[in-house]
Amino acid sequence: MRASFYEGARRFRTGTAPEPSAGAGEALLHVKRVGICGTDLHIFQGHLDHRVPKGGIIGHETFAEIAEAPAQSGFAKGDRVVVEPLRFCGTCRACQMGASFLCYKLQVLGVDAPGGMQERWAVKTDRLIKVPASLSDDDAAVMEPLAIATHDVTRAEVKKGDAVLVFGGGPIGALIGLVSRHRGARVAISEVNPFRIELLRGLGLEVVGPGTDVVKFANDWTGGEGVDVAFEVTGNAAAVRLMTDVVRVWGTVSVVAIHSEPMMVNLYPMFARELTMHGSRLYTRADWEEAIRLAASGAVPVGPLVSRKIPLEALQEGMEQALAGGPVMKVLIDLTAR
Ligand SMILES: [Zn+2]
Ligand SMILES: [Zn+2]
Structure with a gap:
């Protein structure tokens, strides 16, 4: 499958990676859209090299379709989902305070751990949130920043x-x-x-x-x-x-x-x-649910913010253009395009 790899400051390479398989508690996702944001531009410039490994796969604003899910997980093949890209310990002071999104050992998928810039991705089902049919694929990719x-x-x-x-x-x-x-x-x-x-x-x-x-x-x-x-x-x-x-x-x-x-x-x-x-840094699950409600009902129009869609192969060029400023708002990677 195709994936994009961070190769060090100002270098992404799109190539191939082995097909992932879903482990215990994981669903296999068919990734369709991934948003690029300011955090990704920091990664591109090498500012987050202490967190993003060489060869790492970025992307924390992901919309996907489920290819396979464990029985009794509440998810099934074909479900449209967004990924809450957080991994937390559940036991530290922050987690106990109800701020697991500020966990002292927080890992962000797409920064500290592999993210969505790959065609197929195995993700724990407790990180997945279904989106309604009224939300387009592009709009769904904007749910992460809307939850922020x-x-x-x-x-x-x-x-x-x-x-x-x-x-x-x-x-x-x-x-x-x-x-x-x-x-x-x-x-x-x-x-x-x-x-x-x-x-x-x-x-x-x-x-x-x-x-x-x-x-x-x-x-x-x-x-x-x-x-x-x-x-x-x-x-x-x-x-x-x-x-x-x-x-x-x-x-x-x-x-x-x-x-x-x-x-x-x-x-x-x-x-x-x-x-x-x-x-104000990340989000609770309730913030995600409100974001999805606001966008799906049309109360908050997110579609007009998507200024450009590019294939995975154009990630490097897209990063360079976003960094240069100019006519850019939200840029999405379309994993289904070439
Ligand atoms: Zn972001
Ligand atoms: Zn914690």
């Missing part, structure tokens, strides 16, 4: 009437905006990429474009009070420097982006307005 977004919005307690400012209008920022809007919040997204700005506006989202003073915008937008919740989804120093300046008294700053370097934060407003700042 439902988690982020829930954790930040966004509610009806809130003003929400999202720094960064890539796929995760856009999905946070769409989920917040569905909860009844007013949403604005700060973004510089013209392709993304147009796409966000096409979804009816307000965009704060380049050259606009974001702090002034936030004040004007809220009668001088500041926004209820700000999400940091850029990973960019300029946004981090401003994120505490736009939030109201007792408001919330949520850090969603992966920051691998220390950043300058203005802590005076943290103190003066008694802000709350928290991180």
Whole structure:
């Protein structure tokens, strides 16, 4: 079967791998779509070499069809599923607290262990979630980032009437905006990429474009009070420097982006307005179920975010293009195409 292998910084190779077989408690998946995201771009650049082995198979945003499943597993051949790509110990402090997605020994399939960039994949059935027929194959591949977004919005307690400012209008920022809007919040997204700005506006989202003073915008937008919740989804120093300046008294700053370097934060407003700042990383099963409900019902339109589909053989080229910026939102690998 075909699979793609990480060969070290800036090198993927698509070749062949032995056909996997399902072990105890595992289903054999026929992988159809895998999304590429910011984490994968970090892997591509070699930033996660301490976690991704040479020859490793990445891909943690997977939609598949079941080729075979154990009897009595609740799954059967032909079922359409997404993969919750987490492995946790079940006994550490985090797991006992109900935060198994933050397990001290957490392994992410597609980062620390093999992921979805292979035609067939054996996965434990307790990691599989069925998706309804009303969700297209492409939309189903966006359920992992949408589960991130439902988690982020829930954790930040966004509610009806809130003003929400999202720094960064890539796929995760856009999905946070769409989920917040569905909860009844007013949403604005700060973004510089013209392709993304147009796409966000096409979804009816307000965009704060380049050259606009974001702090002034936030004040004007809220009668001088500041926004209820700000999400940091850029990973960019300029946004981090401003994120505490736009939030109201007792408001919330949520850090969603992966920051691998220390950043300058203005802590005076943290103190003066008694802000709350928290991180938001992965998801619970309930976050996945909400994501699937929101997309399947059409409440959150994910289809327009898919800007490009490429075959597995084009992974290297797709990574290079995504890294260069330009007209890119969500890129999917279509394992059924050549
Ligand atoms: Zn991701
Ligand atoms: Zn654990």
